[in-house]
Amino acid sequence: xxxxxxxxxxxxxxxxxxxxxxxxxxxxxxxxxxxxxxxxxxxxxxxxxxxxxxxxxxxxxxxxxxxxxxxxxxxxxxxxxxxxxxxxxxxxxxxxxxxxxxxxxxxxxxxxxxxxxxxxxxxxxxxxxxxxxxxxxxxxxxxxxxxxxxxxxxxxxxxxxxxxxxxxxxxxxxxxxxxxxxxxxxxxxxxxxxxxxxxxxxxxxxxxxxxxxxxxxxxxxxxxxxxxxxxxxxxxxxxxxxxxxxxxxxxxxxxxxxxxxxxxxxxxxxxxxxxxxxxxxxxxxxxxxxxxxxxxxxxxxxxxxxxxxxxxxxxxxxxxxxxxxxxxxxxxxxxxxxxxxxxxxxxxxxxxxxxxxxxxxxxxxxxxxxxxxxxxxxxxxxxxxxxxxxxxxxxxxxxxxxxxxxxxxxxxxxxxxxxxxxxxxxxxxxxxxxxxxxxxxxxxxxxxxxxxxxxxxxxxxxxxxxxxxxxxxxxxxxxxxxxxxxxxxxxxxxxxxxxxxxxxxxxxxxxxxxxxxxxxxxxxxxxxxxxxxxxxxxxxxxxxxxxxxxxxxxxxxxxxxxxxxxxxxxxxxxxxxx
RNA sequence: CGGGGCGUAGCGCAGCUUGGUAGCGCACCUGCUUUGGGAGCAGGGGGUCGCCGGUUCGAAUCCGGCCGCCCCGACCA
Numbered sequence: 001x002x003x004x005x006x007x008x009x010x011x012x013x014x015x016x017x018x019x020x021x022x023x024x025x026x027x028x029x030x031x032x033x034x035x036x037x038x039x040x041x042x043x044x045x046x047x048x049x050x051x052x053x054x055x056x057x058x059x060x061x062x063x064x065x066x067x068x069x070x071x072x073x074x075x076x077x078x079x080x081x082x083x084x085x086x087x088x089x090x091x092x093x094x095x096x097x098x099x100x101x102x103x104x105x106x107x108x109x110x111x112x113x114x115x116x117x118x119x120x121x122x123x124x125x126x127x128x129x130x131x132x133x134x135x136x137x138x139x140x141x142x143x144x145x146x147x148x149x150x151x152x153x154x155x156x157x158x159x160x161x162x163x164x165x166x167x168x169x170x171x172x173x174x175x176x177x178x179x180x181x182x183x184x185x186x187x188x189x190x191x192x193x194x195x196x197x198x199x200x201x202x203x204x205x206x207x208x209x210x211x212x213x214x215x216x217x218x219x220x221x222x223x224x225x226x227x228x229x230x231x232x233x234x235x236x237x238x239x240x241x242x243x244x245x246x247x248x249x250x251x252x253x254x255x256x257x258x259x260x261x262x263x264x265x266x267x268x269x270x271x272x273x274x275x276x277x278x279x280x281x282x283x284x285x286x287x288x289x290x291x292x293x294x295x296x297x298x299x300x301x302x303x304x305x306x307x308x309x310x311x312x313x314x315x316x317x318x319x320x321x322x323x324x325x326x327x328x329x330x331x332x333x334x335x336x337x338x339x340x341x342x343x344x345x346x347x348x349x350x351x352x353x354x355x356x357x358x359x360x361x362x363x364x365x366x367x368x369x370x371x372x373x374x375x376x377x378x379x380x381x382x383x384x385x386x387x388x389x390x391x392x393x394x395x396x397x398x399x400x401x402x403x404x405x406x407x408x409x410x411x412x413x414x415x416x417x418x419x420x421x422x423x424x425x426x427x428x429x430x431x432x433x434x435x436x437x438x439x440x441x442x443x444x445x446x447x448x449x450x451x452x453x454x455x456x457x458x459x460x461x462x463x464x465x466x467x468x469x470x471x472x473x474x475x476x477x478x479x480x481x482x483x484x485x486x487x488x489x490x491x492x493x494x495x496x497x498x499x500x501x502x503x504x505x506x507x508x509x510x511x512x513x514x515x516x517x518x519x520x521x522x523x524x525x526x527x528x529x530x531x532x533x534x535x536x537x538x539x540x541x542x543x544x545x546x547x548x549x550x551x552x553x554x555x556x557x558x559x560x561x562x563x564x565x566x567x568x569x570x571x572x573x574x575x576x577x578x
Numbered sequence: 579c580g581g582g583g584c585g586u587a588g589c590g591c592a593g594c595u596u597g598g599u600a601g602c603g604c605a606c607c608u609g610c611u612u613u614g615g616g617a618g619c620a621g622g623g624g625g626u627c628g629c630c631g632g633u634u635c636g637a638a639u640c641c642g643g644c645c646g647c648c649c650c651g652a653c654c655a
Contacts, residue, residue: 009588011589011590011604011605012589012590012604012605012616013589013590013604014590015589015590016584016589016590016591016647016648017647017648017649018648019648019649034647036646036647037646037647037648090653090654091653091654092653092654092655140654140655142654142655143579143652143653143654144651144653144654146648146649198655219655412655415655483613483614484613486613515616515617516612516613516615516616516617517613517614517615517616517617518613518614518615518616518617519615519616519617520614520615520616521614521615521616522615522616523616524615525615534614536613536614537613538614539614546614
């Protein structure tokens with residue numbers, strides 16, 4: 001294509017509402033435009049890259065034996081009532097009525113639809129296994145969409161669903177998808193980690209997230225450099241810290257006035273004790289009681305681990321774990337928020353592993369503006385149970401090998417779940433086994449955020465001037481920048497090179513716009529096409545074309561009559577690498 | 579949903595405190611000159627000042643309501 005006729009509206013300035021680099025550059029480069037919050041249009045360049053990402057994903061899904069389908073975006077409420085998610089999914093589900101008053105939603109995911117489809121036509125073990133996938137627009141009415149394409153409300157996603165006869169077979173389907181996802185991330189040139197993850201409200205027993213490492217990522221993950229274990233901080237298992245106590249001699253407890261000191265920082269600076277010597281007491285609500293959770297001052301509570309722990313160790317009913325309200329905290333502690341403590345409190349007390357190792361620490365006194373110092377568990381209060389209750393972070397001990405975790409931020413571009421029979425049970429997706437008995441199918445589901453990948457690629461591949469596309473997903477492979485479009489010799493040579501490249505199958509776009517040289521170069525860096533050829537009257541005078549890769553500062557001259565072949569082979573070589 | 583900010587030309591912004599009928603840069607159009615890193619000169623087009631109501635002789639400006647967008651948090655995965 002010729003840029004002079006293309007819709008590539010570049011901008012000199014960052015959009016006012018953009019925070020992260022991918023959002024800024026994709027808007028400035030003429031790739032996307034916002035229509036409403038979290039809803040974007042894809043312009044010609046943006047859509048070409050989206051299609052290329054799709055192509056890579058499609059190839060790897062097909063290679064792994066999955067079959068492509070296309071399911072409806074609009075789904076009837078009945079299906080969601082069957083799975084129980086019409087109520088469970090909450091306000092993130094965009095619901096509406098048709099003209100007859102029938103209730104529908106715009107699909108945020110497709111477990112219900114696929115399960116319904118499969119149960120209608122799969123009746124025998126002979127028809128399994130089956131893996132179906134689609135590439136589709138989804139809608140999740142996020143409370144706070146942000147960062148452009150990274151957390152949009154409307155987005156394109158590839159979702160796959162596997163159906164197997166038993167758990168073992170389902171696991172091998174899961175592994176095949178896991179491998180496919182690794183291949184996809186590698187082909188897209190990502191620096192990524194596959195991490196163990198929580199299954200959230202999708203449900204299931206086993207789950208990995210594919211996290212692209214980036215400072216702007218919304219997720220925090222830890223990985224162990226020793227054994228390679230990697231997990232979301234919500235999931236990562238923390239090893240027991242050395243010793244039962246830190247060994248310090250117990251000091252007599254005393255009670256001190258701490259006016260207005262509610263937060264750990266305030267207490268820490270008021271008492272001049274580090275956060276590591278303060279224990280915070282959080283009050284959580286279970287279905288029918290309240291529980292005090294003890295954590296070291298500098299640690300973060302992990303509601304997922306806490307909920308699981310309370311279910312397993314304290315045998316409590318926990319449908320959803322919530323923080324107690326201010327009023328409830330007052331009821332339990334007889335003190336305003338900020339002064340809760342474990343001494344003389346009449347509810348179960350659970351402590352994080354790190355608290356067990358502490359001595360002579362600070363706690364709230366369950367009395368306004370008061371704390372106890374030099375408190376020791378076992379002596380001053382008793383803990384009901386101890387467990388791993390916090391978010392993992394850098395420096396924590398790996399439970400697998402004892403190594404020390406590193407932490408990273410990541411963009412979740414893919415997520416695989418082993419669902420088991422969660423949906424097949426509730427929706428009665430059964431098959432007949434070799435004995436003629438009904439069995440629920442064992443399912444897995446596997447998502448990849450296609451449009452989120454576009455943003456993730458930019459986050460990992462850019463410099464101050466613009467995007468630096470990896471070859472496989474660049475909207476075009478080569479940009480032919482023509483500096484003197486009014487010079488007939490130059491235009492003639494440019495046309496010849498352009499046509500020559502197209503004949504060789506190279507995806508080339510020619511900047512034949514009648515604009516200043518500065519804007520051509522600035523746009524070329526901004527748009528980020530991997531290889532730039534520059535042709536001007538000076539070069540044409542001595543039969544040379546300038547060649548420059550976007551990811552390098554070097555540039556070199558190539559004779560005009562050799563450039564087509566050379567470019568074709570170098571572009572092919574770069575495609576090969578992926 | 580709570581807190582904060584913003585809404586003026588396609589984009590980025592000033593004007594609002596102290597009411598008098600809208601301006602700057604970029605972009606766009608015309609002409610001439612330019613051409614190796616967002617060209618110069620001259621001329622030109624484009625705005626219900628988010629919407630509704632109120633105060634006033636007069637509202638972008640003051641008051642009230644609503645809507646939208648952004649940030650922080652809660653929520654959600």
